[in-house]
Structure formats: C-alpha cells, structure tokens
Ligand SMILES: *[C@@H]1O[C@H](CO)[C@@H](O)[C@H](O)[C@H]1NC(C)=O
C-alpha cells in the first residue's frame with residue numbers, strides 16, 4: 001500500500017472515533033439573572049440599585065425586582081415589597097411574565113416552585129368559580145396600581161377556578177424547567193389561597209420560592 005493510502009485509511013478510521021470520544025464542553029450561556037446585560041439600557045431603574053429592571057408600560061415606566069424567599073405567604077411578600085418602597089408587581093404582558101419565569105427558573109434550578117404576583121380576586125368573584133361574569137379576564141385585577149388590562153393574564157388550563165372551597169383569592173406563576181409541575185402548567189398563572197401552605201398540602205414542588213416587587217422610578 002502506498003504511504004498516502006495508509007494515511008488516508010488512518011484518517012478515515014481514527015479521526016471520526018477520536019472526534020466522538022472528545023469530551024464536549026457545554027456551551028457558554030450568557031447569564032444575566034439579576035443585572036442587565038452590559039450595554040442594555042435600564043431606563044430610570046438603575047437608581048434603585050442592583051436587580052431592579054425596567055419595563056415600559058402603557059401607564060409609564062415600571063421597575064421590577066425578584067426576591068427569593070421560600071414558603072412566604074402573600075401578605076408577608078406584600079409587606080416585604082412595601083419595605084422596599086414597592087408593592088407586589090402585576091404583569092402588564094407576556095414579556096414581563098416571561099422575564100420573571102425564565103429568571104426564576106434559572107435561579108432555583110433544579111428546584112421548581114411558585115412566585116407571588118401582585119393580583120387579587122375581585123370581590124364580586126370571591127364566592128364563585130369560573131362563570132361568564134367571573135372569567136379568566138375579569139376574576140382578578142392587578143394590585144400594583146400600574147399594570148392594566150388582561151394581556152398579563154396567562155392562566156394555566158381551567159384557571160382561575162377558585163377551588164378549595166372558593167378560597168383562591170391570590171395568584172402565582174408556576175416555575176419549572178419542565179412543562180408542568182404536579183399537573184399545573186409552567187410559566188402560567190394559577191389562583192391559590194393567599195396563605196396556602198403548599199408543603200402541608202403535599203405540594204412541596206410548587207412551594208413559594210420568590211415574589212416580584214415593582215415600583216415607579
Ligand atoms: C428600558 O429603558 C430603555 C431606555 O428608556 C428602553 O429603551 C428599553 O426599551 C426599556 N426596557 C424595557 C424592557 O422596556
């Protein structure tokens with residue numbers, strides 16, 4: 001066999017197997033969980049310090065920050081936001097929801113859970129489930145005095161149903177790296193009791209992991 005044929009044969013046999021056993025480096029992910037990425041403008045929210053991110057809403061600019069705390073109730077989360085000069089943040093649209101869901105998913109991975117959102121069941125819908133008057137669009141209202149309309153109401157299947165004895169007067173986003181947690185779809189809203197104890201009710205994988213605060217700059 002001429003030398004260059006042997007070389008060719010070696011190339012064909014050796015190089016592919018060599019390539020296959022080479023350890024693959026995981027791709028570098030651009031990770032900007034709290035601060036904005038370099039060069040990205042943060043409007044007037046930077047003055048509040050790290051983690052406050054700007055969003056543009058019909059009623060003006062809005063700054064949101066995600067705080068991580070396990071098993072908090074909604075009233076405690078609201079108090080914590082107020083201590084920051086803020087309030088629990090609503091969701092003006094799906095872009096805001098997506099920001100919260102993706103940021104929290106990365107932060108708590110491989111855990112899963114729920115995030116308190118600034119929303120409350122309207123009083124005339126407190127004693128009913130889903131009806132014509134109390135629908136996905138009208139059962140709840142935003143409480144942050146900034147979000148308006150119903151673009152932010154991305155509910156999980158058949159929600160908000162006011163289950164558990166018509167006790168579900170608050171709202172959470174479900175967060176997970178999978179499609180659903182305990183049958184509830186990820187990235188969407190669910191109505192829950194404002195002081196619901198996920199762990200006592202055997203729903204540890206949906207326990208509260210975070211809350212979103214928001215304020216005007
Ligand atoms: C944040 O503010 C900047 C500057 O005003 C603006 O260009 C950008 O669109 C804002 N970001 C969001 C998500 O609204």
Ligand SMILES: *[C@@H]1O[C@H](CO)[C@@H](O)[C@H](O)[C@H]1NC(C)=O
Pocket residue numbers: 068069070111
């Ligand atoms: C929440 O609980 C998980 C374990 O379930 C733990 O890994 C994590 O550090 C806790 N987070 C906070 C903010 O305490």
